[in-house]
Amino acid sequence: MRFYSLFLSLFVAGSVWSQSLVAVDFTDLKATVFPNFETKEVSGHCQFTFIVNAPTDTLRIDAKNMRFSLMMLNGKAVEYNANARQLLLYTGFKKGKNRLSFSYTARPKQALYFVGTADDYQIWTQGQGKYTSHWLPSFDDVNEKLTFSLSVTTLEDEVANSNRLIAISNGELVKKESFRAIQEGKVYTTWSYQMKKPMASYLVMLAVGNFDQKIASSASGIPLESYLQPKDADKWTTTYWHNERIFNFLEKEIGVKYPWRIYRQIPVRDFLYAGMENTTSTLFAQDYVVDSVAVNDKNYCNVNAHELAHQWFGDLITAQSGKHHWLQEGFATYYALLAEKELFGEDYFYYQLYRNANLIKAAAKNDTVPILHEKASSLSYYQKGAWALHYLRDQVGKKVFDKIVKTYLKKYALKNVVTADFLAVVQRYSDFDTEAFQQRWLESAKYPEADINQCLAKSAMVQALVQLQKERSLPLESKLSRYTTLLQSEAFWPLKAEVLFQLKGQPLAQTEALYRLALERGNLEVLTAVSELLTDIPESLKTSYETLLHAPSYVVRGNALVHLLKRFPHDRMRFFEIAKDWRGANDLGLRIDYLGAYLVLMPETNPDYASLKAELIDFTSPKYESVTRIPALQQAVSLFPQENEVLKNLVNATQHPKWQLVKYARDTIRKLIKQETFRERFTALIPELPTDAQSELQRLLK
Ligand SMILES: [Zn+2]
Missing domain, CATH: 1.10.390.10 (Neutral Protease Domain 2)
Structure with a gap:
């Protein structure tokens, strides 16, 4: 998977061997599952095929907090045991091929998520870092690979919106069948998917929603x-x-x-x-x-x-344990970078490598965990893992590297691997010192400075950027003419952004011409840098700076609006007029910025005030994604804490799948209830809240 940004969270993988994979081998699961938005439950029917190779006393399937019925083993009803984590069987299986079938229900706390509202919802799963066994009986151990073929049932109101929802799972769609429940006025549709090759359980998915x-x-x-x-x-x-x-x-x-x-x-x-x-x-x-x-x-x-x-790297061949996680994330990160090099060019590629190198270098000051470790940071598994592969490729050459990767993938297809498996293939095709590589790159948390510098020396752009950064302490006069030339040139944008960075805090007499050049001639990345760096806009650059309000970038427009309003409050009506129809990206960030600024700077008597206030409060509701709700709640809590709707949406936010929103909501409630008036108001709201939100609020109020 990929995180949004670095340091967001740690991927901690650890697997407990559920049973000897040698004695019992699960080979196939056919399951029908029905995730019900109304009840937030999943019910389903499973049919497992497994081979017993050696005598074994217990059969284990991971299944978190599930209720079972119709348990049949090889066509006969069978006794079973189920605890909070597993389904256990002790009798009824024989050497060779066996079939187990049963029905189950669960109310998953994680790994399967219901988002949105009853008339506009999505259901989707996330198996890595969580466990698929929260919603589907399966195997937490990544080494147990089987073919999964899921049929997913959707339920729709026939009259209100017929055949709007679709369900998606792994593999090919082989059948779609609808069934009308006349009395209820509902339509059940089952979407059957089929896989032909085995995979680990964390890769099983389903998604339900309204899609084209x-x-x-x-x-x-x-x-x-x-x-x-x-x-x-x-x-x-x-x-x-x-x-x-x-x-x-x-x-x-x-x-x-x-x-x-x-x-x-x-x-x-x-x-x-x-x-x-x-x-x-x-x-x-x-x-x-x-x-x-x-x-x-x-x-x-x-x-x-x-x-x-x-x-290929993860699904076709899977790391045996978290310790070898870089075999998935390092490869995925590196090949993504190679794809971007193909799309955006060599300077882009080296700039990413350079930036990642700086992050790795900074982290190495405190991070003592190397790549080859189950508790390594995501920066280590992803970016440092990718860097290790780049170094290897740089040393052995593209041709040999490609041969290594091809052999490695073919040899371990559909299996599980450890780092030694990969390094053995490297040794087979090159005289590269894999032992030294393993020590320096994989088993040491130190920053491999010499290796990295050797690679970065191949980029003239990176070398120019490093040179430029060394000049930060030089007086601006001594650099002015060179910087002017650079801003006028076709140089890659990070070089220009570095020049702009060095203008900060310098006297206007020297910087004005350079800013003007950037504003008038800069490409979008340069304009983005100006909008972030030039916050105290000089009067002489005002007209030129205002062009940023029309830039083909929501980030630039948003920055420009905030800085212009702060610097030239008397012109606010004109700025608001320009921004009044902005929506922004998926997070609606620009709209929320606009609403926040408008509601702070304009009087309540203004004709638009009430409707804009209602719009801001609406953005805090479960209709919207967390990326919208967090900034909307921040604005609404500070501007309109007297509105019960805001407090209710704040409490509802504690039940969301995304920890960022949950954390914000909990922290804010804790802060507010330190004041007696808020404590009383929250208490009075309890009866109006959904059950789960009620208990969360009661817990916070204690
Ligand atoms: Zn990934």
Whole structure:
């Protein structure tokens, strides 16, 4: 998977061997599951096939807090035991092939999420870092691979909105059947998917929602399905920017045919991470659904390539344990970077390597955990892992590296691997010193400075940037003419951003011409840098700076609006007029910035005031994603704490799947109830809240 940004959280993997994989081998699961939005429960029926190879006394299937019925083993009813974590069977199985079937229900606390409201919801799963066994009886141990074929049932109100929802799982869609429950006026539809090859349980997925679908084909003939909500109909080309090119490039670059029969990508609301590489069916965050302006601020290309690379590195071959997690994340991160090099060029590629090197260097000051460890940071597994591969490729050359990767993938296809397996293949095709590499890169937490510098020396752009950064303490006069030339040149944008950084705090007499040059001639990245760095706008640059309000970037427009309002409050009516129809990206950030500023700076008597206030408060409700609700709640709690609606939405936010929103809501409630008036008001609201929110609030009030 990929996190939004670094340091967000640690991936801690640890697996408990549930049973000897040698004695019992589960080979297949056919399951029908019905996730019910109304009850937040999952019910289903499972049919497992397993082989008993050696005498064993207990059969274990991971199943968290599930209730079972109709337990049948090889066609006969069988006794079983179930605790909070597992389903256990002691009798009835024989040497060789066995079949076990049963029905179950669960109310998953994690791994399966219901988001949105009853008339506009999505249901989706996240198996890595959580356990699929919260919603589907399966195996927490990544070494138990089996073929999963899921049928997912959706339920819709026939009259209100017929056949709007679709259900997605791993593999090919082989059947779709609808069943009308006449009395209820409801339609049940079952979507049956089929996988042909085995995989680990954490890669099983389902998603239910209202989606449109487009199908393309890769150069090799693999169907490529993309999904979007109908409301995002204008965002296909910008969201799936370079989609086919990325697929074709990676399949060729990796050198092994895409291992599955289909590939699809589905954006879901409030997703926990940037993306997740469920086999054949990647889920990614709705934040990457972008229009023609938002795509300039943030695009899906890197996450697209990262999750696709995992279809080989992670899904086809899977690390045996968390200690070898870099074999998945390091490879996915590196191949995504290679795909971006193909799309955006060599300077972009080296700039990313350079930035990551700086992050790794800074982290090495405190981080004592090396890559090859189950508690390594995500920076180590992902970016340092990718760097280790870049160093290896740099040393052995692309041709040999490609041969190594191809052999490694073919040899361990559908199996589990450790780092030594990969290094053994490296040794077979090169005289590269894998032992020294393992010590320096994988087993040491030290920053491998010499190796990294040697690689970065190959980029003239990085060398120029390092040189420029060394000049930070030099007086500006001595650099003025060179910097002017640089800003006028075609140099890669980080060099120009560095120049702008060095203007901060310098006298206007010297900086004005350079800022003007950047504002008038800069590309979007340069304008972004100006909008972030030039906060105290001089009068002489005002007109030029105001052009940023029309830049093809929501980030630039937002920065410009905030800084202009602060610096020139008398012109606020004019600025508000320009910004009045802005919505911004998926997070609606620009709109919330606008509402916040307007409601602070304008009097309550203004004709628009009441409707804009209502709009801000509406953004705090469960109709919206957490990325909208957090900033909206921040504004609303500070501006309108007297509104009960705001307090109610704050309490409801504590029940959300995303920890960022939950943490914000809990912290804010704790702060507010220190005042007796808020404590009383929250207490009075309890009867109006949903049950789960009630108990959370009662807990906080204690
Ligand atoms: Zn990943």
